[in-house]
Amino acid sequence: MSKNRELPEVNAGSMADIAFLLLIFFLVTTTIETDAGLNRMLPSGSDRADVKEKNLFRVSLNSNDELLVEDELIEIQDLREKAIAFLDNGGIAEGDGYCSYCKGERDAKSSDNPQKAILSLSNTRGTNYGVYVAVQNELVGAYNELRDREALRLYNILYTDLLTAYNTSELLNADKRVLKEQIETVRNLFPQKLSEAEITAN
Amino acid sequence: MSKFAKKKDGELPAVSTASLPDIVFMLLFFFMTVTVMKDSSIMVENTLPNATEIKKLEKKDRVIYIFAGKPTKEYSNVYGTETRIQLNDKFASVEEVGSYILAERAKKPQELQNVLTTALKVDKEANMGLISDIKQELRKVNALKVNYTTFEGDAFNNLQ
Numbered sequence: 001m002s003k004n005r006e007l008p009e010v011n012a013g014s015m016a017d018i019a020f021l022l023l024i025f026f027l028v029t030t031t032i033e034t035d036a037g038l039n040r041m042l043p044s045g046s047d048r049a050d051v052k053e054k055n056l057f058r059v060s061l062n063s064n065d066e067l068l069v070e071d072e073l074i075e076i077q078d079l080r081e082k083a084i085a086f087l088d089n090g091g092i093a094e095g096d097g098y099c100s101y102c103k104g105e106r107d108a109k110s111s112d113n114p115q116k117a118i119l120s121l122s123n124t125r126g127t128n129y130g131v132y133v134a135v136q137n138e139l140v141g142a143y144n145e146l147r148d149r150e151a152l153r154l155y156n157i158l159y160t161d162l163l164t165a166y167n168t169s170e171l172l173n174a175d176k177r178v179l180k181e182q183i184e185t186v187r188n189l190f191p192q193k194l195s196e197a198e199i200t201a202n
Numbered sequence: 203m204s205k206f207a208k209k210k211d212g213e214l215p216a217v218s219t220a221s222l223p224d225i226v227f228m229l230l231f232f233f234m235t236v237t238v239m240k241d242s243s244i245m246v247e248n249t250l251p252n253a254t255e256i257k258k259l260e261k262k263d264r265v266i267y268i269f270a271g272k273p274t275k276e277y278s279n280v281y282g283t284e285t286r287i288q289l290n291d292k293f294a295s296v297e298e299v300g301s302y303i304l305a306e307r308a309k310k311p312q313e314l315q316n317v318l319t320t321a322l323k324v325d326k327e328a329n330m331g332l333i334s335d336i337k338q339e340l341r342k343v344n345a346l347k348v349n350y351t352t353f354e355g356d357a358f359n360n361l362q
Binding site: 016 | 223233254346352
């Protein structure tokens with residue numbers, strides 16, 4: 001009577017139900033990661049630097065979300081182009097601080113070189129946050145476009161691709177160092193100088 | 203006549219569900235790995251603005267979150283419809299931001315305390331006045347790295 005001594009099989013029919021229950025629990029209690037955004041550094045203390053007016057690119061937003069750039073009312077869609085023209089100007093004469101890679105108009109009344117050019121963004125208390133982020137986005141976009149151009153010229157790769165390659169890949173240390181150096185070089189060609197001045201009274 | 207009639211030859215065999223648990227477990231593990239636990243319920247309206255030039259916040263343990271926006275419907279009759287700041291699970295005033303950052307910073311391991319980022323998750327309808335106040339508070343406690351958390355999308359959508 002060997003048949004009677006065999007252990008009965010455990011019924012696994014409800015296994016699926018248990019697993020479904022767990023699955024639904026995790027679906028409800030978790031969120032898929034969506035965090036990404038614009039990284040900014042706030043100014044520390046009150047460091048006043050002597051900046052020539054021509055090296056300043058003034059962007060102001062009023063409480064009606066109108067954009068004033070260098071005393072001129074413009075649309076946000078045109079902001080990136082204007083910022084690029086300003087940063088890429090390279091107005092200083094040949095000699096010390098001359099910007100050999102700039103492709104701008106070399107207007108003596110605009111910025112000397114990208115190292116000196118500063119974008120200054122100010123807003124009022126009534127400015128809409130969404131519009132403010134859009135303006136920040138355009139200004140960062142202007143820098144990224146110029147850096148893309150330079151990275152493409154020097155290393156035949158986009159700056160943004162350099163960054164993703166550096167951040168994602170599991171590289172050897174030597175490769176990583178090369179990438180880091182390239183990123184630094186491009187960054188120094190167009191250093192991001194975006195100042196957020198104290199807000200003005202409404 | 204037998205109690206259990208023999209199956210006729212033409213009948214289809216039942217589909218085996220033996221592998222169903224495996225499939226569901228696979229799904230379960232997928233969701234367990236790609237998601238994170240919700241740590242706080244959001245009590246403010248939080249439609250983030252769009253931007254294209256964004257960077258991902260890679261390491262979650264180095265981030266302190268500040269939410270801001272109008273209180274959601276269930277809270278609006280108690281807290282009003284003015285834009286408010288939410289820290290952890292409760293509404294807070296601007297003055298509390300500094301001490302909150304210091305408290306959160308103290309919770310983190312020593313080696314991370316200098317590399318923390320403050321993620322501002324602000325509703326796109328908010329006004330800059332409140333955000334400027336938050337920024338002033340952050341400057342006071344020397345939390346200078348901020349991240350304006352956004353969705354990926356055309357920034358001009360914010361203008362409407």
